[in-house]
Amino acid sequence: MSSSSPTPFAKLPAPPYYIVAFSSCRTDGDNGYGNMADAMVELASRQPGYLGVESARGDDGFGITNSYWADEESIKAWKAVVSHAAAQRLGRERWYEEYQVRIARVERAYGFDR
Amino acid sequence: MSSSSPTPFAKLPAPPYYIVAFSSCRTDGDNGYGNMADAMVELASRQPGYLGVESARGDDGFGITNSYWADEESIKAWKAVVSHAAAQRLGRERWYEEYQVRIARVERAYGFDR
Numbered sequence: 729m730s731s732s733s734p735t736p737f738a739k740l741p742a743p744p745y746y747i748v749a750f751s752s753c754r755t756d757g758d759n760g761y762g763n764m765a766d767a768m769v770e771l772a773s774r775q776p777g778y779l780g781v782e783s784a785r786g787d788d789g790f791g792i793t794n795s796y797w798a799d800e801e802s803i804k805a806w807k808a809v810v811s812h813a814a815a816q817r818l819g820r821e822r823w824y825e826e827y828q829v830r831i832a833r834v835e836r837a838y839g840f841d842r
Numbered sequence: 843m844s845s846s847s848p849t850p851f852a853k854l855p856a857p858p859y860y861i862v863a864f865s866s867c868r869t870d871g872d873n874g875y876g877n878m879a880d881a882m883v884e885l886a887s888r889q890p891g892y893l894g895v896e897s898a899r900g901d902d903g904f905g906i907t908n909s910y911w912a913d914e915e916s917i918k919a920w921k922a923v924v925s926h927a928a929a930q931r932l933g934r935e936r937w938y939e940e941y942q943v944r945i946a947r948v949e950r951a952y953g954f955d956r
Contacts, residue, residue: 736904740944746946751851784899786899787901790850792898824956832947834945842939842940
C-alpha cells in the first residue's frame, strides 16, 4: 500500500466492542452501488456507537466489510435508519447475489505493525 | 461470480460460535505467501473446531480473512500448531506491513441469497 494513502485499518478502543461481519458477492455492473456504498459509510460514521470500518473486495466480486460498534443497541439503531433501510432493500434487489451477516462481541484483539 | 466456482461463503452452524477477524496489508511481492496461505487454509480445515473461512483482498493489498471456530479453545490450539507458528513468524518478517486480529463470539447471524 502507498504510504500516502489513508490507513485502511480501523482505530479501535480496547475490547469489549462489537463487530458486524458482512460478507457479500456482488452482482455484475455498478448500478449505483459505489455512490451508495460511500454514502452509507459516511452516514454510519455519524451514528452513535460507530467505531470504525474495514473493507476489502477481490476481482471475483466477493468482499468482506467488518464494521465495529460500541454495543448491540448501536447496531440495531443503525440497521433501522431510514436511508440505510432503503439501501438494504436495494442491496437485495440489485447489488448482491448473496450476503451473510454475523454479529459478534469482540473479546480480545492484538496486532503487528512493521 | 461464476456459477461454476465453489462458493466463497462459509457454511456455518447456528450461533454461538467464534470469529477470528484478520485484517492485513501485504508487503510487495509474493515471497512464498501464496503457497503458505493455501497450506495454512488446508491445515486449519483439519483442526478440531474449525468451521470455515472467508477471505477477500483488493488491489491495494488490504485484505480481510474471517475464520470461524467452535470455541475459544479451538482458536488457541490452532494458534499453537507448530507450522502455523512458523507461518506467523514469516508473516511478521516478510509478508505483512501490518495486521490486526479481533477474536469475537458470534451471537446472531442472518443472510440473503438470490
